Amino acid sequence: MWHYSRVDYLGPHAICIFCNRLLRSRKGIVISNGSEEAFAGPNCAKKMLGPPEERLLDVTRLALLVVSDDDPTLPPAPSTLPSLKSVPQLGSVPRTQDQVRSPLPPLDKIVQYLRLRCEFMSEFAHHRSQILTQAFDAYSRTGQLDEADRKRVAGTIRNAGEQNTVFSEANVMRCIGINHWLREALENTHADRREFLTAMLNKLHSQWHLTEAQLSAVNRWGEWLRKKVHSFPHLDTQVFNGVVVPEFMKSKRQRNTKP
Incomplete structure:
Protein backbone atom coordinates (compact mmCIF):
# COMPACT_ATOMS: atom_id res chain seq x y z
CA MET A 1 0.00 0.00 0.00
CA TRP A 2 1.45 3.33 -1.05
CA HIS A 3 2.03 6.10 1.49
CA TYR A 4 3.72 9.50 1.50
CA SER A 5 7.48 9.42 2.03
CA ARG A 6 8.97 12.87 1.36
CA VAL A 7 9.46 15.77 -1.02
CA ASP A 8 12.64 15.35 -3.06
CA TYR A 9 14.34 16.39 -6.27
CA LEU A 10 12.93 14.69 -9.36
CA GLY A 11 15.06 13.20 -12.09
CA PRO A 12 14.75 14.48 -15.67
CA HIS A 13 12.48 11.58 -16.64
CA ALA A 14 10.37 11.21 -13.50
CA ILE A 15 6.93 9.72 -14.21
CA CYS A 16 3.84 9.81 -12.00
CA ILE A 17 3.09 6.22 -11.05
CA PHE A 18 -0.66 6.85 -11.09
CA CYS A 19 -1.23 8.69 -14.40
CA ASN A 20 2.06 7.83 -16.16
CA ARG A 21 2.66 11.46 -17.07
CA LEU A 22 6.06 13.14 -17.09
CA LEU A 23 6.61 15.30 -14.01
CA ARG A 24 8.21 18.55 -15.11
CA SER A 25 8.72 20.18 -11.72
CA ARG A 26 12.24 20.28 -10.28
CA LYS A 27 11.00 18.72 -7.07
CA GLY A 28 8.00 16.62 -6.15
CA ILE A 29 6.42 13.94 -4.00
CA VAL A 30 8.02 10.55 -3.39
CA ILE A 31 5.78 7.74 -2.18
CA SER A 32 6.68 4.30 -0.83
CA ASN A 33 5.05 0.92 -0.31
CA GLY A 34 7.69 -0.25 2.13
CA SER A 35 9.95 -1.91 -0.42
CA GLU A 36 9.75 0.37 -3.46
CA GLU A 37 9.61 4.09 -4.07
CA ALA A 38 7.86 5.99 -6.84
CA PHE A 39 7.05 9.55 -7.88
CA ALA A 40 3.56 10.99 -7.80
CA GLY A 41 2.11 14.24 -9.07
CA PRO A 42 0.50 16.38 -6.34
CA ASN A 43 -3.04 16.04 -7.69
CA CYS A 44 -2.73 12.28 -8.21
CA ALA A 45 -1.19 11.82 -4.77
CA LYS A 46 -4.03 13.70 -3.12
CA LYS A 47 -6.65 11.80 -5.13
CA MET A 48 -5.18 8.33 -4.58
CA LEU A 49 -3.74 8.69 -1.06
CA GLY A 50 -5.73 11.55 0.39
CA PRO A 51 -4.07 14.63 1.88
CA PRO A 52 -1.04 13.91 4.07
CA GLU A 53 -1.76 13.57 7.75
CA GLU A 54 1.53 15.17 8.74
CA ARG A 55 4.10 17.46 7.20
CA LEU A 56 6.38 15.77 4.71
CA LEU A 57 10.13 15.71 5.12
CA ASP A 58 11.40 18.07 2.40
CA VAL A 59 14.91 16.98 1.45
CA PRO A 75 18.01 36.94 -7.76
CA PRO A 76 17.61 38.87 -4.49
CA ALA A 77 16.45 36.57 -1.72
CA PRO A 78 13.22 37.21 0.20
CA SER A 79 13.55 38.56 3.72
CA THR A 80 12.84 35.15 5.23
CA LEU A 81 13.19 31.65 3.86
CA PRO A 82 10.38 29.13 4.31
CA SER A 83 10.83 26.86 7.30
CA LEU A 84 12.56 23.54 6.79
CA LYS A 85 9.46 21.98 8.23
CA SER A 86 7.09 23.37 5.61
CA VAL A 87 5.86 21.60 2.49
CA PRO A 88 4.08 22.96 -0.59
CA GLN A 89 0.31 22.55 -0.59
CA LEU A 90 -0.93 19.70 -2.74
CA GLY A 91 -2.94 20.90 -5.72
CA SER A 92 -3.39 24.44 -6.95
CA VAL A 93 -7.12 25.07 -6.55
CA PRO A 94 -7.89 27.94 -4.14
CA ARG A 95 -9.74 26.83 -1.03
CA THR A 96 -12.89 28.38 0.35
CA GLN A 97 -13.27 29.07 4.05
CA ASP A 98 -15.14 25.78 4.52
CA GLN A 99 -12.36 23.81 2.82
CA VAL A 100 -9.52 25.08 5.01
CA ARG A 101 -8.01 22.25 7.02
CA SER A 102 -6.31 22.53 10.35
CA PRO A 103 -2.53 23.02 10.11
Whole structure:
Protein backbone atom coordinates (compact mmCIF):
# COMPACT_ATOMS: atom_id res chain seq x y z
CA MET A 1 0.00 0.00 0.00
CA TRP A 2 1.45 3.33 -1.05
CA HIS A 3 2.03 6.10 1.49
CA TYR A 4 3.72 9.50 1.50
CA SER A 5 7.48 9.42 2.03
CA ARG A 6 8.97 12.87 1.36
CA VAL A 7 9.46 15.77 -1.02
CA ASP A 8 12.64 15.35 -3.06
CA TYR A 9 14.34 16.39 -6.27
CA LEU A 10 12.93 14.69 -9.36
CA GLY A 11 15.06 13.20 -12.09
CA PRO A 12 14.75 14.48 -15.67
CA HIS A 13 12.48 11.58 -16.64
CA ALA A 14 10.37 11.21 -13.50
CA ILE A 15 6.93 9.72 -14.21
CA CYS A 16 3.84 9.81 -12.00
CA ILE A 17 3.09 6.22 -11.05
CA PHE A 18 -0.66 6.85 -11.09
CA CYS A 19 -1.23 8.69 -14.40
CA ASN A 20 2.06 7.83 -16.16
CA ARG A 21 2.66 11.46 -17.07
CA LEU A 22 6.06 13.14 -17.09
CA LEU A 23 6.61 15.30 -14.01
CA ARG A 24 8.21 18.55 -15.11
CA SER A 25 8.72 20.18 -11.72
CA ARG A 26 12.24 20.28 -10.28
CA LYS A 27 11.00 18.72 -7.07
CA GLY A 28 8.00 16.62 -6.15
CA ILE A 29 6.42 13.94 -4.00
CA VAL A 30 8.02 10.55 -3.39
CA ILE A 31 5.78 7.74 -2.18
CA SER A 32 6.68 4.30 -0.83
CA ASN A 33 5.05 0.92 -0.31
CA GLY A 34 7.69 -0.25 2.13
CA SER A 35 9.95 -1.91 -0.42
CA GLU A 36 9.75 0.37 -3.46
CA GLU A 37 9.61 4.09 -4.07
CA ALA A 38 7.86 5.99 -6.84
CA PHE A 39 7.05 9.55 -7.88
CA ALA A 40 3.56 10.99 -7.80
CA GLY A 41 2.11 14.24 -9.07
CA PRO A 42 0.50 16.38 -6.34
CA ASN A 43 -3.04 16.04 -7.69
CA CYS A 44 -2.73 12.28 -8.21
CA ALA A 45 -1.19 11.82 -4.77
CA LYS A 46 -4.03 13.70 -3.12
CA LYS A 47 -6.65 11.80 -5.13
CA MET A 48 -5.18 8.33 -4.58
CA LEU A 49 -3.74 8.69 -1.06
CA GLY A 50 -5.73 11.55 0.39
CA PRO A 51 -4.07 14.63 1.88
CA PRO A 52 -1.04 13.91 4.07
CA GLU A 53 -1.76 13.57 7.75
CA GLU A 54 1.53 15.17 8.74
CA ARG A 55 4.10 17.46 7.20
CA LEU A 56 6.38 15.77 4.71
CA LEU A 57 10.13 15.71 5.12
CA ASP A 58 11.40 18.07 2.40
CA VAL A 59 14.91 16.98 1.45
CA THR A 60 15.20 19.70 -1.20
CA ARG A 61 15.31 22.37 1.51
CA LEU A 62 18.57 20.95 2.81
CA ALA A 63 20.36 21.88 -0.40
CA LEU A 64 19.46 25.53 0.21
CA LEU A 65 21.17 25.51 3.60
CA VAL A 66 24.63 25.36 2.01
CA VAL A 67 24.12 27.96 -0.72
CA SER A 68 26.00 31.21 -0.20
CA ASP A 69 23.97 34.35 0.49
CA ASP A 70 26.45 36.21 -1.72
CA ASP A 71 25.78 34.15 -4.85
CA PRO A 72 25.84 36.78 -7.64
CA THR A 73 23.98 34.48 -10.04
CA LEU A 74 20.82 34.36 -7.90
CA PRO A 75 18.01 36.94 -7.76
CA PRO A 76 17.61 38.87 -4.49
CA ALA A 77 16.45 36.57 -1.72
CA PRO A 78 13.22 37.21 0.20
CA SER A 79 13.55 38.56 3.72
CA THR A 80 12.84 35.15 5.23
CA LEU A 81 13.19 31.65 3.86
CA PRO A 82 10.38 29.13 4.31
CA SER A 83 10.83 26.86 7.30
CA LEU A 84 12.56 23.54 6.79
CA LYS A 85 9.46 21.98 8.23
CA SER A 86 7.09 23.37 5.61
CA VAL A 87 5.86 21.60 2.49
CA PRO A 88 4.08 22.96 -0.59
CA GLN A 89 0.31 22.55 -0.59
CA LEU A 90 -0.93 19.70 -2.74
CA GLY A 91 -2.94 20.90 -5.72
CA SER A 92 -3.39 24.44 -6.95
CA VAL A 93 -7.12 25.07 -6.55
CA PRO A 94 -7.89 27.94 -4.14
CA ARG A 95 -9.74 26.83 -1.03
CA THR A 96 -12.89 28.38 0.35
CA GLN A 97 -13.27 29.07 4.05
CA ASP A 98 -15.14 25.78 4.52
CA GLN A 99 -12.36 23.81 2.82
CA VAL A 100 -9.52 25.08 5.01
CA ARG A 101 -8.01 22.25 7.02
CA SER A 102 -6.31 22.53 10.35
CA PRO A 103 -2.53 23.02 10.11
CA LEU A 104 -0.59 19.79 9.83
CA PRO A 105 1.39 18.83 12.92
CA PRO A 106 5.08 19.77 12.80
CA LEU A 107 7.69 17.26 11.74
CA ASP A 108 8.84 14.93 14.49
CA LYS A 109 12.46 16.09 14.83
CA ILE A 110 13.59 12.80 16.33
CA VAL A 111 12.12 10.79 13.46
CA GLN A 112 13.48 13.32 10.97
CA TYR A 113 17.03 12.95 12.32
CA LEU A 114 16.70 9.17 12.29
CA ARG A 115 15.49 9.13 8.70
CA LEU A 116 18.12 11.58 7.49
CA ARG A 117 20.97 9.47 8.84
CA CYS A 118 19.57 6.06 7.95
CA GLU A 119 17.85 6.77 4.63
CA PHE A 120 19.90 9.56 3.07
CA MET A 121 23.46 9.02 4.31
CA SER A 122 24.10 5.39 3.41
CA GLU A 123 27.35 6.34 1.64
CA PHE A 124 28.68 8.19 4.70
CA ALA A 125 31.01 6.41 7.11
CA HIS A 126 29.47 5.73 10.52
CA HIS A 127 26.03 6.86 9.36
CA ARG A 128 24.40 4.27 11.64
CA SER A 129 25.13 3.44 15.23
CA GLN A 130 23.63 0.50 17.11
CA ILE A 131 21.11 2.86 18.69
CA LEU A 132 20.06 4.33 15.35
CA THR A 133 19.90 0.95 13.63
CA GLN A 134 17.67 -0.53 16.31
CA ALA A 135 15.37 2.49 16.29
CA PHE A 136 15.18 2.72 12.51
CA ASP A 137 14.42 -0.97 12.09
CA ALA A 138 11.55 -0.61 14.56
CA TYR A 139 10.32 2.55 12.85
CA SER A 140 10.43 0.85 9.44
CA ARG A 141 8.24 -1.98 10.73
CA THR A 142 5.67 0.04 12.65
CA GLY A 143 5.94 3.63 11.46
CA GLN A 144 6.45 4.71 15.08
CA LEU A 145 9.10 4.90 17.78
CA ASP A 146 8.51 3.55 21.25
CA GLU A 147 9.49 5.69 24.22
CA ALA A 148 12.75 3.82 24.87
CA ASP A 149 14.03 4.23 21.29
CA ARG A 150 12.84 7.82 21.23
CA LYS A 151 14.85 8.67 24.36
CA ARG A 152 17.99 6.99 23.03
CA VAL A 153 17.84 8.80 19.69
CA ALA A 154 17.06 12.08 21.45
CA GLY A 155 20.17 11.53 23.57
CA THR A 156 22.27 11.08 20.44
CA ILE A 157 20.90 14.32 18.99
CA ARG A 158 21.40 16.24 22.23
CA ASN A 159 24.97 15.07 22.82
CA ALA A 160 26.05 15.77 19.24
CA GLY A 161 24.46 19.20 19.36
CA GLU A 162 26.02 20.18 22.67
CA GLN A 163 29.47 19.09 21.49
CA ASN A 164 28.92 20.50 17.97
CA THR A 165 30.25 17.32 16.40
CA VAL A 166 29.78 16.29 12.79
CA PHE A 167 26.84 14.15 13.95
CA SER A 168 24.78 17.15 15.07
CA GLU A 169 21.40 17.65 13.45
CA ALA A 170 22.56 20.84 11.75
CA ASN A 171 25.67 19.20 10.30
CA VAL A 172 23.73 16.17 9.09
CA MET A 173 21.55 18.56 7.09
CA ARG A 174 24.60 20.39 5.73
CA CYS A 175 26.22 17.13 4.66
CA ILE A 176 23.13 16.06 2.74
CA GLY A 177 22.98 19.47 1.09
CA ILE A 178 26.63 19.45 -0.01
CA ASN A 179 26.27 15.83 -1.12
CA HIS A 180 23.41 16.85 -3.41
CA TRP A 181 25.41 19.56 -5.17
CA LEU A 182 28.51 17.40 -5.56
CA ARG A 183 26.35 14.66 -7.07
CA GLU A 184 24.77 17.14 -9.46
CA ALA A 185 28.22 18.40 -10.45
CA LEU A 186 29.41 14.85 -11.11
CA GLU A 187 26.38 14.04 -13.23
CA ASN A 188 27.11 17.04 -15.43
CA THR A 189 30.86 16.49 -15.75
CA HIS A 190 32.47 14.25 -18.33
CA ALA A 191 33.80 10.97 -16.91
CA ASP A 192 37.45 11.80 -17.58
CA ARG A 193 37.22 15.07 -15.59
CA ARG A 194 35.58 13.79 -12.41
CA GLU A 195 38.69 13.07 -10.32
CA PHE A 196 38.53 16.25 -8.23
CA LEU A 197 34.78 16.05 -7.58
CA THR A 198 35.05 12.37 -6.69
CA ALA A 199 37.83 13.16 -4.21
CA MET A 200 35.67 15.87 -2.59
CA LEU A 201 32.71 13.51 -2.36
CA ASN A 202 34.85 10.78 -0.79
CA LYS A 203 36.23 13.29 1.73
CA LEU A 204 32.70 14.39 2.63
CA HIS A 205 31.56 10.79 3.07
CA SER A 206 34.49 9.88 5.30
CA GLN A 207 34.85 13.05 7.40
CA TRP A 208 31.36 14.63 7.25
CA HIS A 209 32.75 18.05 6.36
CA LEU A 210 34.87 19.93 3.83
CA THR A 211 37.34 22.72 4.59
CA GLU A 212 36.90 26.31 3.44
CA ALA A 213 39.68 25.77 0.89
CA GLN A 214 37.99 22.67 -0.49
CA LEU A 215 34.62 24.39 -0.79
CA SER A 216 36.31 27.35 -2.47
CA ALA A 217 37.81 24.92 -4.97
CA VAL A 218 34.35 23.45 -5.61
CA ASN A 219 33.08 26.98 -6.26
CA ARG A 220 35.87 27.57 -8.78
CA TRP A 221 34.84 24.34 -10.48
CA GLY A 222 31.27 25.61 -10.40
CA GLU A 223 32.26 28.66 -12.48
CA TRP A 224 33.00 26.29 -15.35
CA LEU A 225 29.98 24.09 -14.63
CA ARG A 226 27.55 27.02 -14.73
CA LYS A 227 28.26 27.40 -18.44
CA LYS A 228 26.33 24.14 -18.77
CA VAL A 229 24.13 24.10 -15.65
CA HIS A 230 23.09 27.69 -15.00
CA SER A 231 21.36 26.83 -11.73
CA PHE A 232 24.45 25.40 -10.04
CA PRO A 233 25.00 27.66 -7.00
CA HIS A 234 27.92 29.20 -5.15
CA LEU A 235 28.34 27.19 -1.96
CA ASP A 236 28.88 28.72 1.46
CA THR A 237 32.57 28.08 2.16
CA GLN A 238 32.12 28.59 5.91
CA VAL A 239 29.24 26.18 6.36
CA PHE A 240 31.34 23.64 8.30
CA ASN A 241 33.35 26.13 10.37
CA GLY A 242 33.63 25.11 14.01
CA VAL A 243 32.32 21.59 13.50
CA VAL A 244 34.18 19.06 15.65
CA VAL A 245 35.42 15.79 14.14
CA PRO A 246 35.55 13.05 16.82
CA GLU A 247 38.95 11.51 17.48
CA PHE A 248 37.86 8.04 16.38
CA MET A 249 37.15 9.39 12.89
CA LYS A 250 40.69 10.74 12.69
CA SER A 251 42.29 7.42 13.61
CA LYS A 252 42.63 4.69 11.01
CA ARG A 253 43.13 2.20 13.81
CA GLN A 254 39.60 2.87 15.07
CA ARG A 255 37.92 3.13 11.69
CA ASN A 256 35.18 0.67 12.54
CA THR A 257 34.17 2.36 15.79
CA LYS A 258 30.75 4.02 15.63
CA PRO A 259 29.22 6.90 17.59
